[in-house]
Structure formats: C-alpha cells, structure tokens
Amino acid sequence: MNDWRIYRGVGQPHDGMLRLPAPPPWRDFAAARDGEEAGPEDPSSARRLGVRRRMVENYAPRPAEVDAVNAALYLRRPLLVTGNPGTGKSTLAYAIAHELGLGKVLRWPIVSRTGLQDGLYRYDAIGRLQDVQLERARGAEGATAAPGIGSYIRLGPLGTALLPAARPRVLLIDELDKSDLDLPNDLLNTLEEGEFSIPELERLADREPVVEVLTHDGDRVPVHGGRIACTAFPVIVLTSNGERDFPAPLLRRCIQLELDPPGEEQLTAMVEAHLGADGVSAGSDLIRRFLEREPGEVLAADQLLNALFLTRHDPRAQSLTRERIAEMLMQPLDRTR
Template sequence: MNDWRIYRGVGQPHDGMRRLPAPPPWRDFAASRDGADSGPEDPSSARRLGVRRRLVENYAPRPAEVDAVNAALYLRRPLLVTGNPGTGKSTLAYAIAHELGLGKVLRWPVVSRTTLQDGLYRYDAIARLQDVQLERAGGGDRGTTASGIGSYIRLGPLGTALLPAERPRVLLIDELDKSDLDLPNDLLNTLEEGEFSVPELERLADREPVVEVLTHDGDRVAVRGGRVACTAFPVIVMTSNGERDFPAPLLRRCVQLELDPPGEEQLTAMVEAHLGADGVAAGGDLIRRFLEREPGEVLAADQLLNALFLTQYDPHAQGLTRERIAEMLMQPLDRTR
C-alpha cells in the first residue's frame, strides 16, 4: 500500500473502500457474530480480551484485582470496580467468564434513565392488547391468535442472571455512576435476596403456575409461581468511573476494587494479546509515551491500541505522519477543551 489513506477529501468518487484492511481485532464485530455458535464461551471474548489472549494468559495480574475477584466469588457478593476510563473495568467481567468457563457475559449498560425494572424484566402489555384486538377482528381464523402472556414478558440482564442454575452467570452492570439517584438504592433488596417477583405472573399463578418467558439471551425458560430466585448467585461486576459516590448500604453489600492504570507488564501483555509481539516491538515508542505521561493525566489503554494499529499503515514510518496520528488519538481525556 503506497498511501494508507482511503478518504482523500478531494470530492472525486472512487472505489478505495475495497482497499480498506481488516478492522482492529477489538472492533471486529463480524468475527464475534460468526463465532456465536462456536461453543459455550462468549463470542465477544476475543474482541474484548484479544485474539491472542492465550499467548499472554500467564502474565502476572495485579494481586489486588485477583484478591477482590476471589473475595466476591467466595462471599457471593457483587464486585464494584472503580477507576479511570480504559483501566480494564468492563474487561474484567469477560476475563472472569473466560477463565472460569461461565459462558456469555450478560451486559447491562446503565444510562441516566435506567431503572431497576429495565434490568429485571419488561412486559409488553400494548403488544398483547394489539394481538387480542387483531384476533377478535379476524375472528380467530387468520393466524392472528394471541399468544399466552409469557410471549410478552422478557427478562432483562439482571433477571436472566438470577434464574436458577447450577453454575452462575456473569453479569456486567456497566457505568453504574451514570444512573439517577434512585437506582443504587433500588438494587439493594434484589442483590441481597437474589430474587424478584413478576406481578403479572403472580396474579395468574393459581391458573397458570408455570409460564414460559423469554430471557435476555432470547431463550425460553419456565417461571414458577411468578417468582425468579437464583440457586447460584451470579458473578456481578459493577463498574464506575468515580463520577459520584454511592450510598453506604450499597457499598456494604459489595466487594470494592479500585483499578489503577495498567503498568508496563499489563500494558505490554494487552498490546501483545491484540496485536502480537510485532505490535509490541513496532510500537515501543508509543508504549513509552503512554507510560511516561504526566502525573494525573488520564489516557485510556484503548487509545494506545488505536494509535498502534493505525500507525502501522504509514508504510515509510514517516515521523511527521506517525506523530500526527499519535497526537490525534492519544489526547488526554481530562484535557480542557
């Protein structure tokens, strides 16, 4: 490739997209989708942890991280992980699921409008009403027969994680500090008791004691008596960027872990997992820049990975181009605009 640029900004249409190389391994969604039926492991693990992760699985992890995960496992308590963006908080959930063979990670991304109900289950009463109306209008003879109530109930990620099972599921509650003030308190009872009720099914329990509903994964499971109660408490990883304080009752129910930015050993292992040993060798200057940043300056590890991946397409290693790309992609996240 004589010129790494695909878009030239000259306004002249061309077929340069055919020269676009494969995406970075951590942004290869097609590979994740293709591996969806490859076995019990989460198909997105390779994208999250690195396609070459088995080459670096024996690198020395941070002792505090290992101790906190094991404490949460033994105590059956959620793990609350706090740290700057890009320190590996969310990735920790995938690492646990991968190493312990706990299958696909259930992910619950939290935003300011998220409620406990979103995590437990949703009942689509409007769709059920529409189907009943269509059945009546069609006289019940045109394939419009309304399904049972279970077809209109879908468990959320937390509700799915609490289903009774021999082995626990891993649940990632991502960026809990983005929620409104109520959600951390609303979670308390469910996290303490490991169960919840579905009132729409409880009301029918005398007539329909067992109802099949959809899970967050899209499977069908039986709910008995309108209640879901875990037999193996899920491995819950809750992440926070430290943008707010949480109430003491929630903190009391969690094992807390503060993740520092990755050191040289962890950073090198991360780069090798995604880009191989050649990526480490070719990007030594950028890795040193990341490690030697100003005290308190916030940089995320995926910024480094992006810079390492893109600068390899400067075929002549032109210093100016390489420096410009690195400067563009490795801007401190706390820089005042």
C-alpha cells in the same frame, strides 16, 4: 501501497473502500473467526481480551485484583470496580467468564434513564393488547389463538442472571455512576435476596402456575408462580468511573476494587494479546509515550491500541503523519477544550 488513506477529501467518488483492511481485533464484531474453537464462550471476549489472549495467560494481574475477585466469588457478593476510563474495569468481567468457563457475559449498560425494571424484565402490555384486539377483529372463523402472556415478557440482563442454574452467569452492570439517584438504592433488595417477582405472572399463578418467558439471550425458560430466585448467585461486576459517591448500604453489600492505570508489564501484555509481539516492537515508542505521560494525565489503554493499529498502516514509519496520528488519538481525556 504508498498512501494509507482511504478517504482523501477530493470530492470525487472512487473505490478506495476495496482497500480497507480488516478491522482492529477489538472492533471485529464477527461472531466466528478463523482459529476460534466452537464453544459456549462469549464471542465478544476475543474483542475484549484479545484474539491472542492465550499468549499472555501466564501473566499475573495485580494481587489486589485477584484477591478482590476471589472474595466476591467466595462471599457471593457483587464486585464494585472503580477507576479511570480505559483501566480494564469492564474487561475484568470478560476475563472472569473466560477463565472460569461461565459462558456469555450478560451486559447491562447504564444511562441516566435506566431503572431497576429495565434490568429485571419488560412486559409489552401494548403489544399484547393490540394482538387481542386484532384477534377479536378477525372473528372466530379461521382465527388462531393469541399468544400467551409469556410471549410478551422478556427478562433483562439482571433478571436472566438470577435464573436458577447450576453454574452462575457473569453480569456486567456497566457505568453505574451514570444512573439517576434511585437506581443504586433500588438494586439493594434484589442483590441481597437474589430473587424478584413478576406481578403480571403472579396474578395468573392459580390458572397458569408455569409460564415460559424469553430471556435476555433470546431463549425460553419456565417461570414458576411468577417468581424467579437464583440457586447460584451470579458473578456481578459493577463498574464506576468514580464520578459520584454511592450510598453506604450498597457499598456494604459489595467487594470494592480500585483499578490503577496499567503498568509496563500489563500494558505490554495487553498490546501483545491484541496485536502480537510485532505490535509491541513496532510500537515501543508509543508505549513509552503512554507510560511517560504527565502525572495525573488520564489516557485510556484503548487509545494506545488505536494509535498502534493505525500507525502500522502508515508506510513511512518515522513520518510526520505517524506523529500527527498518534497525537490525535492519544489526547488526554481530562484535558479541557
């Protein structure tokens, strides 16, 4: 193949999509892959940690990172991880779940409109009302009973993480600094007590002491008396890009970890986990460019991975095209435009 391009900008339809290669491993959203054993592990951990992650299991992360994770595990406290974009903050949650066999990571992405209620549970009151009205309109003849209230309640990621269980779940609360001013304070009581109530079920507790609801995973679980209280405190990883300060009461309840940009050993291990040893050797110049960037210049590791993956599909390894692609994909994130 002399031309790696699929889209050519010629304005004429063609069948170039048939030549599109497999996606990068970190953008492969297929749940099952050849060579992946069946089991409870989160399928997305392969995307996060690398399909060849077992090649680098002997690589030791920084001692401060290991100590902070263990402190959070021992003390049953959330881990607040800060650092520049692309330093592996979110990936840490998947690494913990993978190594400790804690199953699928519960992910709660935070945006400016996110409230505590979104993380705990959702009650579809409108859907329930519509079903009741429809049931009444049908009349008694041949009608089936409307579903119970539990069919209209779905636990959020935080609510699911707090379900009683013998082993804790891993909960990733991603980019907490994107939230409004209230959410960090609203989280305090739930994180401290490890429980919460569902008022809609508490009001029915005398008549329906046990109600089955949906979890964030889509399973059905019983809720007793309208309250959920954890028996094993979840492994909670909160991430922040350092864009805001958090209230002291939240910081007091968390183990804090500042992640530095990856060094040469970590970066090489990351590339090998995703692209293999060939990817490391073929992209040594780009790895060196990443490591020799200007002091204070912010580059994310996934930018390097994108550049390494795409330039491998340019058959002219030393061409201007390769240089142009690398320059396009490795723009400093803090550069003003």
